[in-house]
Amino acid sequence: MVISDSAVIVIVLVASLFLTALCAALFRHYNPTGDDCKAYERNLEQSKYMRAVRLRNYGFLKRESMSAAKDLESRCMLRSHSL
Helix, strand or coil: CCCCHHHHHHHHHHHHHHHHHHHHHHHHHHCCCCCCCHHHCCCHHHHHHHHHHHHHHHHHHHHHHHCCCEECCCCEECCCCCC
16 A cells, blocks of 8 residues: 555654644643743832833834934935925
């Protein structure tokens, strides 16, 4: 009995999806953590730093947008289009 190439690919994909789901379920079962969100919480110092970085980048983008007409991605001056 010969199995076609596409059937082998489908069988491998289904088996790998099943194995991945099984491993995830076993991991969740043997390592139950109720504090999943706690691992992603930032401390106050990191939050202040990230806010400062966002404000600095926002100010830079605002200055760039207020200057002469230019393409902000390539930093090339745009030709003025008069109507």
